[in-house]
Amino acid sequence: MHIAITGAAGFLGQRLVQQLLTRGELRQQPITRLTLIDQIEAPLPESGNVAVTSRALDITESGALDSVLAQRPDVIYHLAAVVSSAAEADLELGMRVNFDATRALLEGCRKQSLTDTRLIMASSVAAYGGELPEVLDDMTALHPQNSYGTQKAMCELLINDYSRRGLIDGLVLRLPTIVIRPGRPNAAASSFASSILREPLNGEEAICPVPVELPMFVMSPGKVVDALIHGAEVPSEALAPFRAFMLPGITVTVAEMLEALREAAGEKALSLVHHEPDPRIEAIVASWPARFETAKAKQLGFVGDDNFKQIIDAFVSEQS
Amino acid sequence: MHIAITGAAGFLGQRLVQQLLTRGELRQQPITRLTLIDQIEAPLPESGNVAVTSRALDITESGALDSVLAQRPDVIYHLAAVVSSAAEADLELGMRVNFDATRALLEGCRKQSLTDTRLIMASSVAAYGGELPEVLDDMTALHPQNSYGTQKAMCELLINDYSRRGLIDGLVLRLPTIVIRPGRPNAAASSFASSILREPLNGEEAICPVPVELPMFVMSPGKVVDALIHGAEVPSEALAPFRAFMLPGITVTVAEMLEALREAAGEKALSLVHHEPDPRIEAIVASWPARFETAKAKQLGFVGDDNFKQIIDAFVSEQS
Incomplete structure (x- = not known):
């Protein structure tokens, strides 16, 4: 092969x-x-x-x-x-x-x-x-x-x-959208979606530029x-x-992502996320569809994450 | 211009x-x-x-x-x-x-x-x-x-x-599908759709290779x-x-096309159409979608034919 x-x-x-x-x-x-x-x-x-x-x-x-x-x-x-x-x-x-x-x-x-x-x-x-x-x-x-x-x-x-x-x-x-990417924040509009989790999990501050109600489709x-x-x-x-x-991603709001962060790493981690709205980034991210029925992928046996907590837990265990 | x-x-x-x-x-x-x-x-x-x-x-x-x-x-x-x-x-x-x-x-x-x-x-x-x-x-x-x-x-x-x-x-x-095309039958799978009307209207015989129940989307x-x-x-x-x-075509079955032919040119014209099933042509034509909601085209002011009789009448008046 x-x-x-x-x-x-x-x-x-x-x-x-x-x-x-x-x-x-x-x-x-x-x-x-x-x-x-x-x-x-x-x-x-x-x-x-x-x-x-x-x-x-x-x-x-x-x-x-x-x-x-x-x-x-x-x-x-x-x-x-x-x-x-x-x-x-x-x-x-x-x-x-x-x-x-x-x-x-x-x-x-x-x-x-x-x-x-x-x-x-x-x-x-x-x-x-x-x-x-x-x-x-x-x-x-x-x-x-x-x-x-x-x-x-x-x-x-x-x-x-x-x-x-x-x-x-x-x-x-x-x-x-792939979450949590490793590494540092970059210029991509989606960068914050990894950053608001990865940085606090590492004890660092992060900026959330979008309203927490915003849904995303992630894997x-x-x-x-x-x-x-x-x-x-x-x-x-x-x-x-x-x-x-x-592929069968899951739909989560930014608020749900942050709640999963709080459950995994506590209030202190959550307090490292600062909310600084950036209309330019919000406009781009809000234009991405967030809800899919992925029937074909599922029928073919492709499997997504069960929930957002699993995504955080996987990142934490890979880091250690 | x-x-x-x-x-x-x-x-x-x-x-x-x-x-x-x-x-x-x-x-x-x-x-x-x-x-x-x-x-x-x-x-x-x-x-x-x-x-x-x-x-x-x-x-x-x-x-x-x-x-x-x-x-x-x-x-x-x-x-x-x-x-x-x-x-x-x-x-x-x-x-x-x-x-x-x-x-x-x-x-x-x-x-x-x-x-x-x-x-x-x-x-x-x-x-x-x-x-x-x-x-x-x-x-x-x-x-x-x-x-x-x-x-x-x-x-x-x-x-x-x-x-x-x-x-x-x-x-x-x-x-x-454009109906009625001028000229002669050709190798296109859709050729019959013009031929079964054009030839009888000109007093000539034509072959219908598909079941008359078949719907088509035509203009x-x-x-x-x-x-x-x-x-x-x-x-x-x-x-x-x-x-x-x-574009806003209209959905018609082959039977409806032939009925419009009969109304326009009589039983004699209709009798010039011979039904000789050709599974190869049926398979191709049956794979073409026949029913559309063409909301965008209509909203932009594009206009289709009112009915199939109008299509035949236009052809006849152009011929003369």
């Missing part, structure tokens, strides 16, 4: 690599080879018997992935992407990385006749937008209001068509990685007629 | 040109120039005071449209496309003509800063597919089950994003052209958040 991962140096990529090495098998076959691909060389993990190669490649360059695809990977995780703020700031960059590179990957798979290779791409809640219903489902139209979501939605269509034509065995998982990093792995194991026949859908 | 039309030599393109010349104005401004673009030189109509240029161009060639766009057309109708059977038979051809040429057109508009140019593309019921609800609406997801529909859906997303970014003033109209050529013209006049502000939607 040879698994190739683009964007392998990123937060999700690294977690996925760790989890695959811990499992040691996929589809009941031993993992023998991992190829990690990113702009920079992804860190090489302790890998035991698994041959791990890390390659610094620009996937927007013509033929960049040819030598990897010639090794006929059984599963490809395509996580590499330009994030939403960068795609909005630079249309060409977003199109080149998020769309053209995905198309080139599909064409590369086609040239190598990788008809049975499971190609799994991460898509996003940013693909939804416009005048949305109160609760979204698998038949809600994608009317993205940002270039990142547009590019992801185009890739979804293309991966579905290549799969329908039998050129590849594709799957696209739309990810909820823990652990469950997202589990879903990526499950995505490699779902039988191909079960995926038609459309191979892109939202 | 300068109007450029790709696919101008086609059936719809030629009708649109005629209608524009008959009107003489668009957006209450006189039409001064028409640029007709197709693979072959589109026939030059009687044009009075309007400067009509016909250009044979391969829009898939880099920069093919540069000289046209440099003239800063006020409205561009993008009707050029590879039809569904050809796009299914040849993925590269479909991607090149249906998607890449549309993207190149958008980029060309961007380079010329045609931010106020209304770009109108024709999309299709083929963009819908999969497990559809009984009645579709403006929020029904596009899960195309053919490459033509996939490519059109990708163009819809791109045109919406370029419009949202203020690079162009785009609009995409999804067309119902007359005249109303489609009216919609293309109205599409140039809808105010830009009214189009957000998503600039692609289905």
